[in-house]
Amino acid sequence: MSEDIRWGIVGPGRIADKVTGDFGLVDGARAVAVASRSLDRAEAFAQRHGIERAHGSYAEILADPDVDVLYVATPHPQHHALALAALRAGKALLVEKAFTATAAGAAEVIDLAQETGTFVMEAMWTRFQPAVVTLRDLVADGAIGEVRAVQADLGVAATYDPADRLFDLVLGGGALLDLGVYVVSFAQMLLGTPERVVATGSLFPSGADAEAALLLDHVDGRSATLTTSLRYALPGQARVFGTTGWIDVLPRFHHPQTIVLHRAGAEPETITRPQLGGGYSHELIEVTEALRAGRTESAVMPLADTLAVQQVLQQAADQLGVPHAEAPGF
Numbered sequence: 001m002s003e004d005i006r007w008g009i010v011g012p013g014r015i016a017d018k019v020t021g022d023f024g025l026v027d028g029a030r031a032v033a034v035a036s037r038s039l040d041r042a043e044a045f046a047q048r049h050g051i052e053r054a055h056g057s058y059a060e061i062l063a064d065p066d067v068d069v070l071y072v073a074t075p076h077p078q079h080h081a082l083a084l085a086a087l088r089a090g091k092a093l094l095v096e097k098a099f100t101a102t103a104a105g106a107a108e109v110i111d112l113a114q115e116t117g118t119f120v121m122e123a124m125w126t127r128f129q130p131a132v133v134t135l136r137d138l139v140a141d142g143a144i145g146e147v148r149a150v151q152a153d154l155g156v157a158a159t160y161d162p163a164d165r166l167f168d169l170v171l172g173g174g175a176l177l178d179l180g181v182y183v184v185s186f187a188q189m190l191l192g193t194p195e196r197v198v199a200t201g202s203l204f205p206s207g208a209d210a211e212a213a214l215l216l217d218h219v220d221g222r223s224a225t226l227t228t229s230l231r232y233a234l235p236g237q238a239r240v241f242g243t244t245g246w247i248d249v250l251p252r253f254h255h256p257q258t259i260v261l262h263r264a265g266a267e268p269e270t271i272t273r274p275q276l277g278g279g280y281s282h283e284l285i286e287v288t289e290a291l292r293a294g295r296t297e298s299a300v301m302p303l304a305d306t307l308a309v310q311q312v313l314q315q316a317a318d319q320l321g322v323p324h325a326e327a328p329g330f
C-alpha cells in the first residue's frame, strides 16, 4: 500500500496529547481526525496538533469514511463499547492500556476483531521500547539461559481524590489497571501465562485498589513477583532471572533506556537504547506497518497476551474485592 494510514484520535486527554506528538516520527501515518465528547475540546486538540477534522462526538468519527484506524485514549472502562462499535464500523484499533476493565470485556473485543478480521492492538508501549527489544533478543539468544523468574514494581504516591480517574471505579480506578498492567504484561512477555495468581493488597475508600502484590505461579517452579501501588512510590525496576545470569531493567522499566546484562562469571554489560520521540512512536510504527502489510495482529503485542494479562488482572481484582465493570456505552 503506498497511501498513508489515516489515524483518528478518540478521547483527547493527557496521554492522547503525548502520543499524538509522536506522529511526526512515523513514516506513512497521518493523524487526520480527532473526536471528543465536546466539540470545543476536539477543536482545541486539532489546532494544537495540526489535525484536519474535529468531531464533537465519538459516533461521528466512527462514521468518518476517511479514517482507517482509531487510537482510543479514553479511561479503561470506556474502551469496550467504543471498540466494539469501531470494529462494527470497520475501523482498526490501537487501544490504550489497560485494554478493558474486565477480562470478559477483553474477550468480547478480541472475538469481534477475529470475526471481522480487523487489526486490534493494546497500546502496551513497553514492548516496543528499543531497550526492551534488545532484552528480548538477548533472552532469545540464551544470554541468561532459561528464564525462571521475573520481578517488577511500579507505583506512585498519588493524592487521593475520589473524582479522579485513578480512584473512581466508574473510570476504572485503582493501581492494578493503571500500573499493575505494566508489571503483569512484562511478566507475561517473558514467562507466558501463569497457572495460578495470588494477590494481596488494600483498597481506597472508593473501593479501588490502592496497592497490590502479586505472585504468579507457573507450577513448574517459574514465578513472577510483582508490586504495584498508588499509595506509595516504587522505583519502577524490573529484573529477569535466568539459569546463567540476569538482566536488570533500570527505572522506569515500562519505558527504559538502559538494561544491564549480568552473565554468570562475566563483568556486567550496560546497554543503552534511547527511544524515538516520547517513546510512543514505536507502537505507532508497529500499527502503521501492520496495516500497510494487511496484518490483523501484532506479533510483538498479540491479542492472546492481552487477554492473558486481563485475566491475571481480573483474578487479582477479584481476590482484592475490586468490582470492575465496563461502561455500558460511550
Ligand SMILES: NC(=O)c1ccc[n+]([C@@H]2O[C@H](COP(=O)([O-])OP(=O)(O)OC[C@H]3O[C@@H](n4cnc5c(N)ncnc54)[C@H](OP(=O)(O)O)[C@@H]3O)[C@@H](O)[C@H]2O)c1
Binding pocket: 010, 011, 012, 013, 014, 015, 016, 035, 036, 037, 038, 041, 042, 073, 074, 075, 076, 078, 096, 097, 098, 123, 125, 165, 171, 177, 178
Ligand atoms: N501509555 C501510557 O503511557 C499511558 C499514560 C497515561 C494513560 N494511559 C491510558 O490512557 C487512557 C486515558 O488516560 P489519561 O490519563 O489520558 O486520561 P484523561 O486525561 O482523563 O483523558 C481521558 C479522555 O477520555 C475521554 N473520556 C471519555 N469518556 C470519559 C469519561 N466517562 N470520563 C472521563 N473522560 C472520558 C475524555 O475526553 P473527551 O471528553 O474530550 O472526549 C478525556 O479527556 C487510560 O486507559 C490510561 O490507562 C496510558
